[in-house]
Amino acid sequence: MKKSKLLFLWITLILWNTSDAQKTGIFDGHGDIGINVKPGAATYIPESGQYVISGAGENVWADHDEFHFVWKKMKGDFLLYTKAEFLGNWVTYHRKVGWMVRKSLDGNSPHVNAVEHGDGLTSLQFRRTAGAVTEEIKSKITKANIIQLERKGSTYTMRVAKYGEPFVTEQVTNIDLGDEVYVGLFVGSHNADVIETGVFRDVRITVPFNGDADNSTQMTLGSNLELMDIASGDRQIIYTVPYSIQAPNYTNDGKSLIFNGSDGLVYNFDLKSRTPRLINTGTIKSNNNDHVLSFDGKMIGLSSTVKELGGSIIYTVPLAGGTPSQITPKGPSYLHGWSPDGKSLVFCGERNGEYDVYKVPATGGTEVKLTTEKGLDDGPEYTPDGKYIYFNSVRSGLMQIWRMKPDGSEQEQVTTDDFNNWFAHISPDGKGMVFLSFLKEEVVPGVHPPYKHVYIRYVPITGGTPKVLAYVYGGQGSINTPSWSPDSKSIAFISNSDMTK
Template sequence: MLRTEQHQSARIPLTTGSAARLTHAIGLLAILTLFTSTCTEAQNLGLLEGHADVGNVLHAGNAVYDPANDAYAVTGSGSNLWFTADEMQFAWKRMHGDVALTAEIELVGEKGNNHRKAALMVRQSLDPSSPYVDVARHGDGLTSLQFRLSPGDVTREIETAATAPHWVRIEKRGEFAYVSVGDSREELRFAGASMHLRLSGDFYVGIAVCSHDKDVTETAIFRHLEIQPLSATTRAGRRWSTLETVKVASTDRRVAYTAPERFAAPNWSHDGTSIVFAQGGTLQRFGLDPAPYPSLGVQAAANAHTVPIRIEVAAPLSDAHGFSPDGTQLAVSAMNGGASHIYVLSAYGGTPREVPTDTSAVWTSWSPDGRTLLFTGQQGDQANIYTVPAPGGAETHLPHQQGRNKDADFSADGEWIYFSSDRTGTEQLWRMHPDGSAQEQVLTEAGDDLSPHPSPDGKWLVYIAFPAGRTAPGEQMAELRLLSLSDRKPHLLATLLASSGTIPAPSWSPDSARVAFISYALVQ
């Protein structure tokens, strides 16, 4: 059992201030007093069935329920809730099926490691290396969806854009988990963080604390915990779109912006300070915290919001758009008169000039020298790849085979054009020289591989992989993958609900460290 001195580091905010703060402090003191007094008694765990230290924890943890305040005090130690195995105090209940956990969370005290965590958790077992998913509040306010996909796998995360929300919620619906945050129970709102995880049979749900320092313990208060079984529903959820970025080195993801509507096609600005995406026939610019190379910031700016780019064209824009290599111009596509047209304008907006083509044309890429545009030309059921001078001029139809050849993008050195083609029966990744010669298949996989985009440093190719048997457009389970161009081995970046709008445009950060993409969620 815990020694009472293990709780003496808790800093109770009984300073001068409002009556509400004083009431809060008195309530917190009552909870911690009850916690200390029950360390040697049989414990009431309220909704939960048991608690235990998970992993190689040096200092025993504890959990107690205070019915008068409807609050749990959980104290835990442990070096981390991360990597391939966890160390924490976990208070739990066995469940199966779909479930939602909701609580107000407070980490006690102002000191302690910035990475100490208090979490609402769903995990397969009490084994330290068990698959799990949680929503974790960190000591510095960071709030993330964390998950381990298989036993002994590394932990990955999706950082939300929220800082120290009072209330958090995690829902397991089928094989998806969704996180909501808010400053009150009534203000809980989908945070853009969702992921795919398979749990079988019975599993554990509950509350967890990890001190992120094996030599100390930390305490968190979980107020008004709700554990709600969710019934199956045939009602279609509301579509949310989320602009995310993912680190190539770690595969950790971060939510930049989310909204309950469709948007698509993220494109990083030349200076790394904003991402432009398509929404409702317009282009929106989303500001990021400016940060110098090489660590381009992707945290939303303090007053983050989207700003429309003024484009004076009398037709709704399609998803296709992209910045010129020097960042001064923007290419867009728009439907007009029953056909798609390409336009070029200032990167800051204004009146565009049309780049005439003989076919219905959807822009896909700039050449590295900024002199040439790639586009997909549509003729009936056939789609083929063309080039046209950026200032305007005669288009060139690159050699092709039958079928759909599209999603073309130049390599950074201009030596190759990467594209997708269904000439073998499924969508696969191909490449060719800019004159259409030396066409070769880059990778052979069972499903459909689309939207290949080479990195600015020439080392990687990011693409979206849909499973075999995909028959209809719209959001479907897919994988965002990274192909090493040195050995042609694919690596998983993210599993997500994706569509043609996930990465149709080049979406690398200028330093090749991150990829921007759009994920989708159907939220009940």
């Protein structure tokens, strides 16, 4: 059902002011903050994942606030994300939508909020103590519709963007709201007599990893299996588990996804029933997140740890399951691509202390080294027409996307920006690619750890400025493998959160 129709259904509902005990979506309650505030309302639309919130109130400013708040209680650190927009024309340019963290539900409570105003002003606002005057840090951009607010101890970080662009960041420190706080979405009209409405989608509340994750970090956080529509950017969580699953591949018929679990096994996830089924891989049960489907959809290539052979070894097995065939004699060998004609596999292999891209017959045989530059070359993947192999390399400083002919010739750099870019996946129609981008402030070029702030970005195969499709808490295991739907309209990926708290 289209967004406009869903909103029409909501608008036809009678507005009411519910009690704070009324559960709405992932939130525990909602209600009006302040005294004698014109009643607001909140509705969750499961079909679209939208929260439609209406609120009035004189202002969220000075020494007290009036607005409508949809909240849940939380302790510890967290990361809040949404795509937020106003509904209808505005009456006053200071109407507000955003995230709010409050010590209490009192109107004069200490708080921090990340907010977009009706005129586009985007800012980080905070009241340090009860009844104190609100302070503000204005963002360098306006009209942001992507709003993220993170708490780490007493530090609050606002990250905002116009959808498709990287975040712009502001931060405030030494804000003590106590360990347990009210966390949620809010709408204020800046006019006591007027109700304004905000629409929030892709709402995510993430509990991050407790520590500094690196490549050796055991992946123990919970996982959200998400689908994203490329044209609209809309995201949908279709499966959630409190443990690690990684690297979803679409099957050729578009009816299921293949992913690996932290148990070293590989699963076929049926998209209709939303249930996983174990794929029989015989005695090969230490599979990692470097698995690839053949272009004809009949086979799956695996990368599985065999310590006595030097680490990850490549195997192939029918997608329906069976006895795997060993392809590489030694490791580490991490599979990333299968040629369209089914004859060759490409992988990242460590040989004599250097990680390079190699090609090997899909039935096994002699390895051919395709890259020779010093430093890590990783993530090789064929284009659907078989004319190029895309890969990522640190040879220019940061990790960037490169491509070459299938024989290793004509190696050329594709991305040239200020991120560490990994794992280019070419759409089945050959028109574009998605890849994972780490912030250089968080990781060094040669590593791709889990549990970081990452972007999934898209760029046409002909080039251009990459567009941010998804703002994700993840990294390792999010899109290590080809993740496009067969019709090139959507991608699958993994986001992470600690679901034990």
